[in-house]
Amino acid sequence: MKSLKARLEELFEQLFAHYGAQNWWPAETPFEVMLGAVLTQNTAWANVEKAILNLKKLSELNPQALLAMPRELLAEAIRPSGYFNLKAERVQNLCALLADNRELHKLADLELRGQLLGVTGIGPETADDILLYAFQRPVFVIDAYTRRLLGRIGWIDADIAYEDLRQTIEQALAGDTEYYNEFHALIVIHAKRVCCKQPRCSDCHLSTLCSYPGN
Ligand code: SF4
CATH class of the missing domain: 1.10.340.30 (Hypothetical protein; domain 2)
Incomplete structure (x- = not known):
């Protein structure tokens, strides 16, 4: 079994290869x-x-x-x-x-x-x-899209507390601001386009990583 760090890095690489840089956040200041x-x-x-x-x-x-x-x-x-x-x-x-x-x-x-x-x-x-x-600090944002994607892939429990999940991921990745910025944006785009409320698994390029039933 690969470490959480290795699995998360593979997820990032696959998302980035598929969607490219997202250049978040969409704002002027x-x-x-x-x-x-x-x-x-x-x-x-x-x-x-x-x-x-x-x-x-x-x-x-x-x-x-x-x-x-x-x-x-x-x-x-x-x-x-x-x-x-x-x-x-x-x-x-x-x-x-x-x-x-x-x-x-x-x-x-x-x-x-x-x-x-x-x-x-x-x-x-x-x-x-x-x-x-806004402050360019190295924080991994947890939102509903993150929970949905990582939960369906099978890497987290659905009811894990916010702080526990954030700290688990940050300790595993030890990433910098730029990496977390891009990672969160990529998770959001994939969860909006493909891993939606009704997941479109037949169109998903992450199926080899994912243990969601029926993907
Ligand atoms: S295979 Fe399905 S459940 Fe898994 S990440 Fe892709 S869309 Fe989501």
Whole structure:
């Protein structure tokens, strides 16, 4: 049996060979990455794009501007992303952290993660999206696509806790920011296109790796 590191590296190589570089995250600035990470909770990315476009028509995209914006106006602008009242509150909570702590980028990884997790409405996945794609920290993001793909392949238990899975993968790979950036993006594209809710196993180039029944 190959080590988890060897299996994950093989998965990365096969995904990269098939899809190529993904150049994530789709955003113009680190702050836009953070905004997208909050807005993408429980919705499709296309809805986030509409919400961010609405915001750009109203305001500059920076923490101070969004913090000063009336909550109702912000909520209305981000309506396409769903749960817009809740997300407006979360966006402003995050903006308050950023506006009050202009030297966040100087914090060590764990300390920065702790600050992000201290914001009401920012959970581990959102915090890790922000750490990896906005602050360029070496974090392996776990999301529903990651769980679905690795679970179907047969490498993880469906109910493994977020932190346990993240630490297991990070300890196995010991990767850098660029590697984790690309790996997560490749998992997402494969889970969206092929390993969907109803997996399209007959079209999947990972079938030799995968133990999903009937693939
Ligand atoms: S073979 Fe099927 S279950 Fe396995 S990764 Fe591919 S699409 Fe998903």
